[in-house]
Amino acid sequence: xxxxxxxxxxxxxxxxxxxxxxxxxxxxxxxxxxxxxxxxxxxxxxxxxxxxxxxxxxxxxxxxxxxxxxxxxxxxxxxxxxxxxxxxxxxxxxxxxxxxxxxxxxxxxxxxxxxxxxxxxxxxxxxxxxxxxxxxxxxxxxxxxxxxxxxxxxxxxxxxxxxxxxxxxxxxxxxxxxxxxxxxxxxxxxxxxxxxxxxxxxxxxxxxxxxxxxxxxxxxxxxxxxxxxxxxxxxxxxxxxxxxxxxxxxxxxxxxxxxxxxxxxxxxxxxxxxxxxxxxxxxxxxxxxxxxxxxxxxxxxxxxxxxxxxxxxxxxxxxxxxxxxxxxxxxxxxxxxxxxxxxxxxxxxxxxxxxxxxxxxxxxxxxxxxxxxxxxxxxxxxxxxxxxxxxxxxxxxxxxxxxxxxxxxxxxxxxxxxxxxxxxxxxxxxxxxxxxxxxxxxxxxxxxxxxxxxxxxxxxxxxxxxxxxxxxxxxxxx
Numbered sequence: 312x313x314x315x316x317x318x319x320x321x322x323x324x325x326x327x328x329x330x331x332x333x334x335x336x337x338x339x340x341x342x343x344x345x346x347x348x349x350x351x352x353x354x355x356x357x358x359x360x361x362x363x364x365x366x367x368x369x370x371x372x373x374x375x376x377x378x379x380x381x382x383x384x385x386x387x388x389x390x391x392x393x394x395x396x397x398x399x400x401x402x403x404x405x406x407x408x409x410x411x412x413x414x415x416x417x418x419x420x421x422x423x424x425x426x427x428x429x430x431x432x433x434x435x436x437x438x439x440x441x442x443x444x445x446x447x448x449x450x451x452x453x454x455x456x457x458x459x460x461x462x463x464x465x466x467x468x469x470x471x472x473x474x475x476x477x478x479x480x481x482x483x484x485x486x487x488x489x490x491x492x493x494x495x496x497x498x499x500x501x502x503x504x505x506x507x508x509x510x511x512x513x514x515x516x517x518x519x520x521x522x523x524x525x526x527x528x529x530x531x532x533x534x535x536x537x538x539x540x541x542x543x544x545x546x547x548x549x550x551x552x553x554x555x556x557x558x559x560x561x562x563x564x565x566x567x568x569x570x571x572x573x574x575x576x577x578x579x580x581x582x583x584x585x586x587x588x589x590x591x592x593x594x595x596x597x598x599x600x601x602x603x604x605x606x607x608x609x610x611x612x613x614x615x616x617x618x619x620x621x622x623x624x625x626x627x628x629x630x631x632x633x634x635x636x637x638x639x640x641x642x643x644x645x646x647x648x649x650x651x652x653x654x655x656x657x658x659x660x661x662x663x664x665x666x667x668x669x670x671x672x673x674x675x676x677x678x679x680x681x682x683x684x685x686x687x688x689x690x691x692x693x694x695x696x697x698x699x700x701x702x703x704x705x706x707x708x709x710x711x712x713x714x715x716x717x718x719x720x721x722x723x724x725x726x727x728x729x730x731x732x733x734x735x736x737x738x739x740x741x742x743x744x745x746x747x748x749x750x751x752x753x754x755x756x757x758x759x760x761x762x763x764x765x766x767x768x769x770x771x772x773x774x775x776x777x778x779x780x781x782x783x784x785x786x787x788x789x
Contacts, residue, residue, distance in 0.1 A: 315733075316379075316386045318508060319723035320368065322393030322436060323520070324349070324413070324542040325583075327367035328717060329375050331386075332724040334733050336744030338715060340378035344371040350410075355417030355635075358410040364393065364436060365443055372506035388513045388731050389498065390723030391437055391444070395456050395519035398423060399439035403431040405446075411436060414543070415579075420635045422458040422478040431484065437517070438486045444506075445496025445514050452488035453518035453564035460485075464553060466564055490568050491518045492729040515730040517723050518566040521574060525549055526566035526737070527722030528687045528713060529745035536672045536683055538702065540690030544581030544664060546672035548573045548679070559674035566722055567729065567737045573679065575671035579632040582692055584642070584660055587631070592653045612695040615658035620704075620760055622655045623648070627663035628772055639784035643776055661698050665705040666761070666769050672706070687711045689718045704757035705765075714746045721745065 316339065321328040323346075330341035344367040350358045376383070396414035400423075401407060408429040412418055423433045432442070438450030452466040460469050460478035468485060469475040475482065489495060494513045503510045517523045521539060525547050530537045537547045553571050554562045563572040578584075589596060589607050600610040624646040633640035644659065676683045686706050692698055693712045703710035715721045725740045734740035 314381065314385050316381065317724045317727045318372075318386055318389040318512075319720040319727070320389065320391050320393070320440070321520075321523075321717065321720040321723060322364060322368070322440070323719070324394055327364065327371050328720055329368065329371040330720045330724075331375065331379060332721070332744075334728055334744075336715070336721065336724070336746060339380065340375055341720070342371050342375040342378065344368075344374070349413050349415065351415070357413040357415035357417075359397075359413055360410060362407050362410075364411055364440065368440065369505045372508060376507045383507075383509050386509060386512050388494075388515050388727040389444070389508060390515050390517055390725075390727035391440055391495075392517040392520055392523045392719050392723040392726075393436035393440055393454075395435070395454055395521065397436045399434050399436060400427070400430045401432040401434060401439055401442060402429055405442055407439075411439070415632065417635055419457055422460070423480045425479075425481050425484065432486065433480060433484045434486050441486075441495050441514060441516075444498055444502040444508075446499050446501075447496035448486045449489050449495040449516075450486040451491050451493075451495075451516035451518055453491045453516075453522060453566065454520075455488075456519050456563055461488075463555060463562075489516050491516050491522075491564075491566050492568070492726045494730055513731070515723075515727040517726045519563055519572075520719055521545060521547060522563055522566040522570075522572040523722035523726070524689060524719040525572055525722070526725055526741075527715065527718030527720065527745070528689050529718075529741045529747075530687065531738070531741070534676075534682050534684035535687060536676070536685070537687045537689060538668050538672070540582055540664075540688065540692035542581065542583055543577055543579055544668060545577030546575045546668050546675065546686075548675065548681070550679075557678060559671075559678045566726060570737065573675060575668075575675040577671065578629045578664060578667055579634065581629060581631075581664060582690065584629055584631050584664075585657075585692065588653075588657050588660055592657070596653075608692075608695065611654070611657045612697040614654040615661065616697050618654050618658045620757055621764055622646075622659045622662065623650060625651055625655050625659040626764075626769060626772060627656075627659040628776070629660070629663050629667055630773075638789075639777070639781045641780050641783075643772070645772065645776075658697070661695075661701050662705070662761075663769075665698075665701045666765050669705045669765065670770060683708060685709050685711060687713065689713070689716050691717065699751045700754070700757075703751040703753040705761045707753050707758045707762070709753070710751045712748050714748045716748070
């Protein structure tokens with residue numbers, strides 16, 4: 312059974328990763344292709360340039376197969392995961408009618424309105440890539456997050472015509488919905504020639520990318536919260552109830568049938584902020600990192616480890632991208648004095664992320680009536696030892712990370728294993744495929760300081776700055 316391979320596709324906002332796993336969750340090989348910069352416009356439009364999602368997937372597959380030590384004939388399935396909350400307008404022939412609309416696009420706050428005769432289908436990124444790979448107009452029902460004409464309880468297109476029509480999306484332009492962990496179709500000759508994946512390999516549905524990530528992290532309903540460090544940072548829990556009309560979290564479809572993902576408020580352009588600080592600190596950081604043969608982020612973690620907890624009173628609020636309904640929001644860094652240098656700012660950003668997510672996750676747990684007992688941290692940022700310790704200290708609970716910390720790819724592999732009957736259920740697949748790397752225990756003195764910082768200062772910053780930012784927005788219109 313170990314010689315059976317699963318191709319896992321993890322499409323993100325900043326890159327497309329394709330990995331091959333065996334059925335015991337060991338990564339055999341992988342390759343990531345960085346996506347081009349999202350094109351941001353003053354009118355609120357945000358686009359993935361040209362056909363970047365498909366082109367990056369083709370390149371990632373071809374490069375990955377150069378590393379494969381085994382035989383392609385042992386590939387048993389492809390798990391397809393990609394970014395949620397995007398919109399793809401597709402022609403009949405499978406080409407895009409226009410570039411994919413990013414989740415940051417202001418138009419995604421409203422249903423699609425048909426005004427272009429070139430558009431045959433309107434779908435998600437997973438639907439678009441399914442069509443490219445298989446020629447089938449099918450998509451996972453669990454990736455329709457946002458203003459789609461879908462019943463939040465049944466996860467079917469609305470039967471009620473009057474209700475459906477309020478969404479202004481023609482029914483004949485929508486794909487057939489299937490459950491996660493379902494075979495949607497098979498790799499065509501066209502797709503095989505483009506990607507190198509053998510003809511006839513089954514392509515399996517996953518879910519929205521956060522639910523896939525939760526599954527790949529081994530998230531279970533025991534008071535554990537997953538903190539996902541991506542372009543959008545959020546915290547998540549899983550459960551079996553489709554809770555609606557909530558205040559401090561919302562319910563998404565899960566990555567397996569009858570599973571639900573509870574998701575707190577998050578940080579838009581979250582880890583992009585870390586990249587911003589790295590770029591701000593200049594070429595010296597990159598040069599020194601190269602000399603040490605480590606990443607610039609790892610080098611910044613080393614520098615920031617010498618900065619005292621709390622950064623000598625420097626606080627960062629991570630509103631780097633304003634939400635559509637609060638366009639006045641801006642990121643703020645307050646508390647500067649002459650002693651602060653680049654590493655202080657870097658650590659302050661890390662602490663700001665952890666403090667924000669602690670407050671968001673705690674509000675979710677309180678509303679659910681669940682005690683927060685552990686956290687799992689996923690994403691590239693979890694490679695930082697300092698960042699992991701900050702999370703443990705700010706949350707005041709053990710912080711775990713897994714061997715596969717880009718857990719969306721693992722989640723796609725698990726969905727495939729379930730669809731093909733390798734494992735009988737979610738728990739069995741997690742037990743066989745998800746492996747923990749290490750755990751960071753909270754340090755009591757640090758927990759005490761962070762709790763005091765949070766309760767007495769950090770929670771109250773925006774109540775003092777929002778009114779000023781609103782006035783600034785009125786002056787500059789941005």
